[in-house]
Amino acid sequence: MTIQEWKFTSKDIAAKPDLFLSGHRACAGCVPATVLRLVMKGTRGPTIVTEATGCMEVASTIYPYTSWATPWLHTAFETAAANASGIDAALKIMKKKGKLKQDHVDVIAFAGDGGTYDIGIQALSGAVERGHDFLFVLYDNEAYMNTGIQRSGGTPHGASTTTTPAGTVIPGKLEYKKPIGEIMVAHDMPYVATASPYYWRDLLTKVRKGLEVEGPAFLHIFAPCPRGWRSDPAKSVEYSKLAVETCVFPLWECVNGQWELSVPSRLVALAPQKKKPVIDYLKGQGRFRHMFTPQGKKLLEEVQNLTDRRWQRILQKCGMVQKS
Amino acid sequence: MEPLVKQEKTAMSGDEAIAFAVKQSDVDVVAAYPITPQTIIVEKFSEYVANGEVQTEFVCTESEHSAMAASLSASVTGARAFTATASAGLALMHEMLFVTSGCRAPVVMAVANRALSAPLNIHGDHSDSIAQRDSGWIQLYVENAQEAYDSIIQAFRIAEDFNVLLPVMVGLDGFTLSHTLENVETLSDDVVKGFVGTRLLPNVLTHEGKMVPFKLDPDNPMTMGPIALQNFYFEFKRQQDEAMKNSLDVIQRINDEYSQVSGRKYGNGLVETYRLEDAEVATVCLGSTAGTMKAVVDELRREGLKAGLLRLRAFRPLPVNEIRNALEKVKAVAVLDKSMSFGGNGGAVFHEIRHALYDAETPPFVVDYIYGLGGRDASPTELRGTYEDLQRILKTKSVQNQVQYLGLREEKGQ
Numbered sequence: 061m062t063i064q065e066w067k068f069t070s071k072d073i074a075a076k077p078d079l080f081l082s083g084h085r086a087c088a089g090c091v092p093a094t095v096l097r098l099v100m101k102g103t104r105g106p107t108i109v110t111e112a113t114g115c116m117e118v119a120s121t122i123y124p125y126t127s128w129a130t131p132w133l134h135t136a137f138e139t140a141a142a143n144a145s146g147i148d149a150a151l152k153i154m155k156k157k158g159k160l161k162q163d164h165v166d167v168i169a170f171a172g173d174g175g176t177y178d179i180g181i182q183a184l185s186g187a188v189e190r191g192h193d194f195l196f197v198l199y200d201n202e203a204y205m206n207t208g209i210q211r212s213g214g215t216p217h218g219a220s221t222t223t224t225p226a227g228t229v230i231p232g233k234l235e236y237k238k239p240i241g242e243i244m245v246a247h248d249m250p251y252v253a254t255a256s257p258y259y260w261r262d263l264l265t266k267v268r269k270g271l272e273v274e275g276p277a278f279l280h281i282f283a284p285c286p287r288g289w290r291s292d293p294a295k296s297v298e299y300s301k302l303a304v305e306t307c308v309f310p311l312w313e314c315v316n317g318q319w320e321l322s323v324p325s326r327l328v329a330l331a332p333q334k335k336k337p338v339i340d341y342l343k344g345q346g347r348f349r350h351m352f353t354p355q356g357k358k359l360l361e362e363v364q365n366l367t368d369r370r371w372q373r374i375l376q377k378c379g380m381v382q383k384s
Numbered sequence: 385m386e387p388l389v390k391q392e393k394t395a396m397s398g399d400e401a402i403a404f405a406v407k408q409s410d411v412d413v414v415a416a417y418p419i420t421p422q423t424i425i426v427e428k429f430s431e432y433v434a435n436g437e438v439q440t441e442f443v444c445t446e447s448e449h450s451a452m453a454a455s456l457s458a459s460v461t462g463a464r465a466f467t468a469t470a471s472a473g474l475a476l477m478h479e480m481l482f483v484t485s486g487c488r489a490p491v492v493m494a495v496a497n498r499a500l501s502a503p504l505n506i507h508g509d510h511s512d513s514i515a516q517r518d519s520g521w522i523q524l525y526v527e528n529a530q531e532a533y534d535s536i537i538q539a540f541r542i543a544e545d546f547n548v549l550l551p552v553m554v555g556l557d558g559f560t561l562s563h564t565l566e567n568v569e570t571l572s573d574d575v576v577k578g579f580v581g582t583r584l585l586p587n588v589l590t591h592e593g594k595m596v597p598f599k600l601d602p603d604n605p606m607t608m609g610p611i612a613l614q615n616f617y618f619e620f621k622r623q624q625d626e627a628m629k630n631s632l633d634v635i636q637r638i639n640d641e642y643s644q645v646s647g648r649k650y651g652n653g654l655v656e657t658y659r660l661e662d663a664e665v666a667t668v669c670l671g672s673t674a675g676t677m678k679a680v681v682d683e684l685r686r687e688g689l690k691a692g693l694l695r696l697r698a699f700r701p702l703p704v705n706e707i708r709n710a711l712e713k714v715k716a717v718a719v720l721d722k723s724m725s726f727g728g729n730g731g732a733v734f735h736e737i738r739h740a741l742y743d744a745e746t747p748p749f750v751v752d753y754i755y756g757l758g759g760r761d762a763s764p765t766e767l768r769g770t771y772e773d774l775q776r777i778l779k780t781k782s783v784q785n786q787v788q789y790l791g792l793r794e795e796k797g798q
Contacts, residue, residue: 106602110457121610124591131600133460134609135453135483142450146415146457146465147600149441153412154463157439165602183453186446 063315066104066268073101073264077129079109084120084127089286089293091300092116092199094257096170099197099281100130102267107166108133108147112140112175115206115285116199138179140169141187144194166271167194173214174204177238181213188247188276195270195277198240201285209288213238216308217366218359219347221288226350231359236366244278245314251277253313258301259324262311266322269313282309290346302341305334307371312378319377329380338364391646396568398529398561399424402468402494402554404568405536407432408576412463412583415443415454419473420506421558422496426468448473452480452491459489460608462599464540464583467491470558471498474512478519484551485520485624487609488598490543490583491551493521494536497671497722498558499758507759508558510670510722514699514732520624522552522631523700525670527650529566532556534648537576541638546586547630557672559759571646579645628701635698654703656695657710659685663692665774666711668737669720670696673755673762680768691771696733704740711737712744716774720767720790722756730754730787749777755790766790 079100086093096116100107110133111117117134120127135143144167151167154160171180176198184196203221204210211221216237220226224233244252250273255263263281270277282300286293303309304324311322321329328335339360342348351360375381396404403425406414416426432438441458445451448469455465469477474495484491495513499505513523522542526532532554539552556562571579587595588606596604612620632654639653650656656674659681660666667677674695684691694710696703711717719738721731728735734752741747753770756762770790777783 108461108600108602118611121607123610123612123616126607126610128607129605131602131605132607133457133600134611135456135487136479138449139453139480142445142453143457145443145445145450146413146454146459147461149413149415149443149454150458150461150463150465153439153441154461157412159462162602182446183450186450189446190443 063269063272066265068264076101079103079107079128079130080120081127081129083125085122086116086119087287087293089296091257091283091285091296092172092201093119095199095281095283096120098257098260098263099168099267102264102271103166103168104268104271105164105166106162107168109168109170110134110140110143110147111169112171112180113137114172114175116170116172118206137175138183140171140175140180141184141196144169144196145187145190145192148192148194169194169196171196171198172206173198173200173202173212177213177240185247188244188249188278191275193275195267195279198278198280199283200280201283201288202237203288205285205288214240218351218363220350221347231350231356232347239370241278241280248317249278250275250316251313253278254280254282254309254311256282256300256304256309256311258297259304259311262322262324266313288347290349291344295344299341299345302336305336306338306341306367307335308338308341308367310371310374312374319379321374321378321380326380329375338367391569391571393567393569395565396529397424397563397565398532398556399496399563400428401529401533401568402536402556403428403432404570405533405576406466407438408571408573409537409540409580410464410577410582411438411440411466413441413443413455413458413465414467415445415451415458415465416467417445417448417451417469417473419448419470421498421508421562422468422470422473422494424562425494425496448476449480452477452484455491456480456484456487456489459491460487460600462583462585462597462601465489465491466493468494468496470496471500471512474516475500478516481516481519481521483609486620488549488627489551490549492536492539492543493551493553494532495553495555496558496562497555505758506558508560509757509759510555511724511757513553513555514723516553517700517732520550521700522550522628522635522698523555524552524698525555525696526561527672527674527695529561529564529568530648531650532561533568533570534642534646534650537580538638538642540580542631542634544583545634548627548634549586550624550627550631555671560672575645579642632701632703650697651695652706654698655706655710656697658693658695660692660694660710660714662690664690664715664778665771666692666694666714667718667720667767667770668694668696668711668733670699670722670733673720673722673767676762676764677767680764680771684768684771689771689775699733702736702740707737707740708744711741711748714748716749716777717741717751718770718774719750719752720770721752721754724754724757734787749774749783751777751783751785752787753790754787760791762790
């Protein structure tokens, strides 16, 4: 399968009409809202969007208002991928029966980390196994922010949330973040990638690739949440850069089983001395504040080791194992 | 299966009859998950798909929850959607049933009625669908495989009617109907196609003042399933109830129209009365039990007892007026409930029949019999016993036990 290359300038993107419109009720410094807007800038034609219950669904469709200039459906928390299945099936058969006006309609399913890692994973796994033609976009703000910062399967080790508060005995979330991208790759699906909105060109290219492939595509997008992370709203995009520079969130894609590091992460791989310490990313985020106390030192080391171990695993998959 | 011609009699189980009706109804998407005793429906339909006999996208989902989500999504994309389930599957769908009716998606679903766990039991009772009473779905219960076939065809017309736009579930008793072969008369493909037609979409007004088809359409973007808060949610729900009320007429009209093409009619579509005109004692039930009960009524009539039967075909919407008209002159009524409302003093059907009769000029005695749970057989002798109890009530002018159990082992003295 060859993927049509999409060439664009920033001017093209600026000129392209938005499908996710302003006026929504997202918080200041909300990266998920930026992610939705960017992803919709990457669409290639008629598109139907379905979205899991979550902060972005709630913030963008308070009746009788909507931020969506494209057909949009929400049904429940765990159903983003199941909805995409139904829409895909309907489009296919209606096209066959001559009941579809458009030649082709793309389907995008958005879900947060709760709707992907946790409650939505069964529907996601099933829809991917069935091979429906859709792009699943995970905007990962690393906790149940909509309901008030509870831990999810996507919450990183050590983070303090309202269900894993940093206490005197337990220092935040003990468990590790689920490697969701690798789990999706294990489905043997045509396209899996990670993206960060700081590297917006890379993100847009991946959105387009995900739409171009026939069959299911999965795009995991890093999406800082200043309310939930207890961080400065002005620094949200900076955190999406630091996460990549520290290798907390490496950027890669896997096309038909072929792994490849994306340019921002490849630069780090090629010049390991440029790899920033995890501490640069953690500091300033209130959810990790307890790590910067004398008792938190061990946890900081653990997070660095975990990050390094996972980075090595990705490097190995991409055929770029470091010698040191 | 041999090709069928108009009104050909073929031996079919209830499940097969449903699969055949779906095959004939130009369904665009079937999204389903197998569960006993509904399995034959999806198996049979899979054969049609595998042999190219249908133009339908068949989605074998990984759960009933996703089956309902996919059916709903296909429906709001403009497709005609069907699914089928039973018991635990329906319970798993519970959340999505409300979303489907709330989105006004006219999905049609067959429910092969089966008991709910625990203890695990695969046999027929109405616990599964009665528990979904308030999910905003129209509920029809059928008496035999023939009616299962006919009702599925009717259900698409009812669901898609612009004054209704609600999902419809058709309940057939697990095993008793789902797995038992009966002679079923089927219409020709053309006749069914003509009756059901292709799915039409109502036009709705956009904020720009345009009339556009009610579906997910990139040419006319629409936000479906939004969040509606204290200021709007209530009105959405009120409209659903209005649509339910509208369906009372539509169900009757479709029943009439269908009788024109098939020669078959099920009462007025909502209720079926049997020898009730001058009845003094009557029973009320849903589903296949009515078949046995009719034989019991005939027997009692031969013996000179003025016995009758009311079969509730529609449980939602509840045909309150029809129930009252049919039963207000009866002196004593026994309701049969094939599900339990624990701690509720009788089953759901009992509650609703009593509710419908409260405003009668001289309300009859109304008592309840819980029966048949987990597929326990209800013999004609046992069913006959309910009429004998009613005669005793009339004689003594008093009710000793408002709620009783049929065919249940109990310790003496209880």
